[in-house]
Amino acid sequence: MCRGREDEEHSELAGDDPAAPLESRAGAGPGARDRRGEGRGLTYDLLVVGGGIQGAAVARDAALRGLRVVLLDRGDLASGTSSRSSKLIHGGIRYLETGQFRLVREALHERALLLELAPEYVRPLPFLIPHYRGEGRSRLAVRAGLALYAALAGKQRLADHRTVGSTEALALEPALRPDGLLGASLYWDAQMDDAQLCVAVAIDAERAGAALHTYTELVRLVPEGSGWRGSFRDVDTGREGEAEARSVVNAAGPWAEDVRGLARPSARAGIRRTRGTHVVLPGFTRERALLLSARRDGRVFFVLPWGDFSLVGTTDVDDGTAPERVKAHPEDIRYLLEETARVLPRHNPGQPPLRAFAGVRSLAHGSAIRPWANSREHRIVEDGSMLTLIGGKYTTHRSLAERVVDRVVRYAGIRAGVCRTRTTPLPGGRAKSIAGLEARHPGRLIAAGSLEITEAEAVYAVQAERARHLEDVLERRTRLWLRADAMRRASERVAAWMAPHLGWDHAARDREVRRVVDALDDERDRIEAALAAPRGGA
Ligand SMILES: Cc1cc2nc3c(=O)[nH]c(=O)nc-3n(C[C@H](O)[C@H](O)[C@H](O)COP(=O)(O)OP(=O)(O)OC[C@H]3O[C@@H](n4cnc5c(N)ncnc54)[C@H](O)[C@@H]3O)c2cc1C
Incomplete structure (x- = not known):
């Protein structure tokens, strides 16, 4: 259909x-x-x-x-x-500004379906849009946008949006800069581990x-x-x-x-390819995501809660580099750090982020000059x-x-059944399956701060989720992606856990670890270049 x-x-x-x-x-x-046989x-x-x-x-x-x-x-x-997105299942409130109403309506409908059919992977997330005197979108414009967003969601809206004054906004998110704060708008969207x-x-x-x-x-x-x-x-x-x-x-x-x-x-x-960078910072918000307007160019960006961390992004820059070579650009990193510090003054923009990574959008080339439009x-x-x-x-x-x-x-001309994805839940039970492996695979490592990885997780990733390299487990099957130092610290141990399941000898294990460490070294160099550059120039 x-x-x-x-x-x-x-x-x-x-x-x-x-x-x-x-x-x-x-x-x-x-x-x-062919698992269905020939003929x-x-x-x-x-x-x-x-x-x-x-x-x-x-x-x-x-x-x-x-x-x-x-x-x-x-x-x-x-x-x-697909592992470098902002990790939101959302209608995309900012697309209302560019008149993409059909896309927003469809995305809001899909958001509702995913919350219902994949609850283990997609969860509702409260958002806060702070309003500052003389900065960003006006309160009126935001209120109108949220009303339209709710109307497009219809019965599938997650909760009513509302506006609060500055005292309540600060009570909800004390890390916000109080100077010039007029209040905030609150609404809901959803989040996933992409x-x-x-x-x-x-x-x-x-x-x-x-x-x-x-x-x-x-x-x-x-x-x-x-x-x-x-x-x-x-x-x-x-x-x-x-x-x-x-x-x-x-x-x-x-x-x-x-x-x-x-x-x-x-x-x-x-195809128009644009680069989107994110950085991971220590957590600033309590439980809410923040939707912010960058002072430098008026773009929307997010500060998204991930447990003890905040995922901050994204940027949107035309980039014709071969996609596999696109990395977080020092200028993008600096932009995100500085814009975050403007609204969250506890954040020191000279402090290195815990991660910095980039993904490439492949957009159907339109007539807009600015990539984000x-x-x-x-x-x-x-x-x-x-x-x-x-x-x-x-x-x-x-x-x-x-x-x-x-x-x-x-x-x-293929004879086929009807589409079933609108009603078929995505099977869950991942945590239970991993727990079931723990007796036989008891290894456990606190990689950094609150981030832990277990041998059972690594074995499950190999046996049930097609992980074939160390990077697959560290970057895409566990939460260690949130901190580069956690990935470094865990790499030898996790490689040792994976080795018997993938037939790795010592040399193969070393190669796996080297690959991860080399990529993290490159990321660290980019972060250092971002911090070394003069402030506010991007
Ligand atoms: C910074 C950023 C933030 C985003 N945030 C959001 C968000 O919050 N919410 C949202 O809904 N969307 C978001 N998006 C959009 C979303 O992430 C993408 O639309 C989606 O991930 C694209 O998926 P894909 O499968 O088309 O591409 P990809 O995930 O890139 O997959 C393409 C695959 O093709 C493989 N491939 C390439 N060549 C070959 C070959 N010759 N043989 C075999 N395989 C090959 C590659 O290895 C790759 O794995 C964001 C995008 C970016 C860049």
Whole structure:
């Protein structure tokens, strides 16, 4: 089922009529595995490229409808943008300023669904917008925005928004700068651990029958007969293989243009890539997230509570660098530290953050000059039975996947069941499963402050969540991502816990630790460069 307007582009590959049903043909790619057995023509109905949230959601939707699905990611699940977001499941109140009402309405609807279907991964989060004399958005504008936000959510709004005076605002969040504080607006949205949600969606796709191959890069894609032949390479072992599929969904996020280029070298899909940086600081707020306006450019940014920590971000800067080389830029780090200190004076902007990382948005290029005004609506580009996804929010991954799989089914002429993701809960019980491993794997390490990691967590990540490298566990399966020093301190011990499950000898363990430490050293250098630069110049 398709809803609303969509930007669509159609282009033809030789011999492909996008509207015509594809015929099935015999033959299986030598590297392909199909858990549903052979005998239905092509090995797979659908090849998904990319194990970020969009690829994982497409694979899950398609597998739940009964399609034979294979998903490839050249890295870990969620190792691209999907572990570097602001980790909000939200309507996106700031998108009201750019008139993206349809996106906001859909995102608010999806927020409600995710809170209901994935409660272990998505939780409501109270927000506070402080109002300062002569700064940021006016109280009136914010009140009008929140009223519209509530109206777009309809019955699915989480709680009534309200406005409080400065005394109550300071009682709620004493760290706020009292000078010039007029009051605050309060409302609700939702928060998630993006990497863990993405992994959970991918693992549920596998449970529904999809074949997942991480650290497996698609290196060649050619139309063959009525479908596609993809060649892939295991990034760790160099092993090569092939898979055939009737349709392809290119969910390679910021790499989508490169993947599309494998089949259509000269075609441009119109992607605008922008860099978004976050820093992690010691916790400043009690329980509320803050929505703040940067004084320097008026942009909205967040201070988000993560236990004893605050996640602060983000920035939005055009960046044409190859996505895998995009890192937190010293200028972005400085911007976030200085803007935070303006509202939260307890924060010393000369203090190094605990982490600094960047993600790359792949936006459907719009007419806006400023990156933060560029539309966040998705676009689906069609090349015969290959669909390329551009843009789209984390929050709307389920509804985008539903649209995409509807099209795959239609164009590839596949018989499939109805979409089930609107009613199928995402299985929980992760903590219980980990607890069940503790007797056999009793190791435990306080990595730093309140951050702890257990051997059972690491083993579970390997056995049940496809972690293949040390970085996968430290960055994307536990909370250690909040502190670089915690990751450093835990790396040798966690590598030792993982080693017997992945067949690592001493040299392999050392390589794993070195990889993590090198990345953290690079991050530390960027932070030092940010702190060394003169104040207020970005
Ligand atoms: C700074 C920032 C903050 C954000 N905050 C929010 C937020 O709070 N809420 C929200 O709703 N949205 C947010 N977003 C948007 C959201 O994070 C993204 O829309 C989403 O994560 C994109 O997911 P994806 O699956 O398309 O891309 P990715 O997660 O990047 O996945 C693409 C995958 O493709 C793989 N790949 C690439 N090439 C190949 C190949 N040749 N073979 C195999 N695999 C390949 C990559 O390894 C990668 O894992 C934010 C984005 C950014 C950048």
